[in-house]
Amino acid sequence: MSLRKVKRGPKVIKTLNNLIQYVANWARLSSLWSVHFETGCCCVEFMAVSCSRYDWERFGTLPISSPRQNDLLVIEGIVSKKMAKRVKHMYDQLYDPKYVIALGNCSITGALFKESYSIVKGIDKVIPVDVFVPGCPPRPEAQIHALRMLQEKIRKENLESGAIVPKNNSESLEEKTGQKSTHSNKNKKSQEK
Amino acid sequence: MSPDLWSLIWDILQSKLFLELVFIPGIAFIALFTVIVVWAERKILARVMMRYGPLHVGKVAGILQTIADTLKLLFKEFIPPRRAHKAAYYLTPVFVASVPTLALTAIPFSKDWVVFPSDLGLLIAFAVFALSPLLAMITGWACNNRYTVIGSLRVIFQDVAAEIPLLLSALGVVMLSGSFNLVNIVESQRRLWFAFLQPLGALVFFIALIGEIERVPFDIPTAEQELVFGWKTEYGGILFGLLMFGEYITFAAGTLLFVTLYLGGYLGPSFLPPMAWILIKMGILVFLLILIRGAYPRLRIDQLLSIGWKWLIPLAILNVLVTMDLIYFYPWILGG
């Protein structure tokens, strides 16, 4: 449910639109409630990151079990072709805006099991992925880094350059808008598949 | 605009009812309570587990966390399930969030600060509590999902098991004070709080109250490991926010009722206003309930039912009998 982009019109409306989008982005990035889809050993490291030692609730994440209330889907471990349907189903159950982190090399490329006939070579062939976290399994630090990268991505989402965004980010913003990395496009992609 | 209208608006702004509806126990109180308690719950639970909890949102101790959550829920979409009853799906969260606020109207925040002063204030509060399983049942049925239906059935089981000891233990208080009026009940505690006069009744009321407001260890209807999110499974976006809001209003109403019945309500030394005393007592009780959430595991539904029917109801009846004896043989404890 991204806000509509204003192409023409007075500057006030543009600024107001950007302001609302900025607030929405801030709210989204600072309360990423997460659900994880674990099929492998990476979920152990995910537990580590959500427990006391690394505690990524500091950044506002909250483990909630129902996919209806979640924003962040963390795919951990190897995904077989049978399981890929379930991953797709799980992704469709999340309400927009939704984000995906692929945790561990098994979910990125298939890693050790790449030669197997029954393995999906990369979860990004099934659902759109926002951040890839390599590691076997990735350390909790790497996961926190990935979460912060995702937060940076959300912060710049759907914002038009110029209004509220600081000057340093304006160049990268134009790249982002050029690539059309919005979620509505992603959904279309996933539906086609 | 004519001066008459201005004076009318000014009168309305100055009236007590307006202040009650807007500040305490109105919109501002409920909103502030929810924001602070959700944040405090996450922080306290985190400290029990020796971690920080929300920290980086809002720079200082994650103080803006609940606001960010609420805004995010506002900006999130919600889709009714295909086979859901659309009207019930959309309407029940509104009722779940608004009905428990009626229980707050009966509670006295000072001697003359009650929204709806009534001789049957206690019964009003209980009547509002008794409505919650009905709403949960409609919610669970409307979503047409097996988890929500099981969750709503559990709500009914649990509320029946918790409601009867709740009423029976409150009966002891009514007998001691001789009135259903909550102001009278508080005023008759000037000598001694009822928590000291009948500790058994207070204990039964406390345990039954946890079951009634569906908090850990009795959060069986929303058991996350068994049912996905109980009767709230199918809700996303701001509808889920409304459900959680209703849950926390029920929490506020329950703790306020316990404070009013057993802990002397607004009574306290006179260096603070009575409204502050009731809020302080409520805060301590809320802290205790959050700590209980951090300490105990969840019970099974059959364990809860056996506690409710086999222990709490007999104990509540025993409490009533003991209170009758006290009143008959030692009438001086009533202050007469």
Next chain:
Amino acid sequence: MSVVVRTLKPLCLAFTHMFRRVFTIKYPFQAPVIEDDYRGRIQFFPERCISCGICESVCPTAAIKLVEVKELEGFSEVKKFKKPQLDFGRCCFCNFCVDYCPSEALKSTWLVELAEYEKSKLTYTPYKLSKQPERPKLLPKPKLVKLEISKVRGAGHAPLKKERGKK
């Protein structure tokens, strides 16, 4: 009576735990505790490489592939040879390549923050692999520790004074 004690004990325990020292490392703002000899991102030293191809043959996930390097890519001093290219999307960080390398051209560092927005960026060309891993400003250097076994506290960590990162 024992029932009451058993019921109240967890509550008291939870209350006392509230005032204990917090166990959390505030990671991006505080140095993480990483073991000595941790196998993280692999760094490549092109001047030492003899292009033998052992790393490619020994890699269990076939993440290493020898590719021809052009002069333009930054290796003007090195002769035109095949150099290893590493796909971190496949690498399982077993460090076989580091162990087997006869000329010690591959070394492991402690950098673990390898996350990327795009999958293709996870493939490190020899030139990218040879760069000293840059730490973002946010991330402090890891606090190096060594294993310490004492009779009183059991196994634990002790800080290591010498930092291996400075070469």
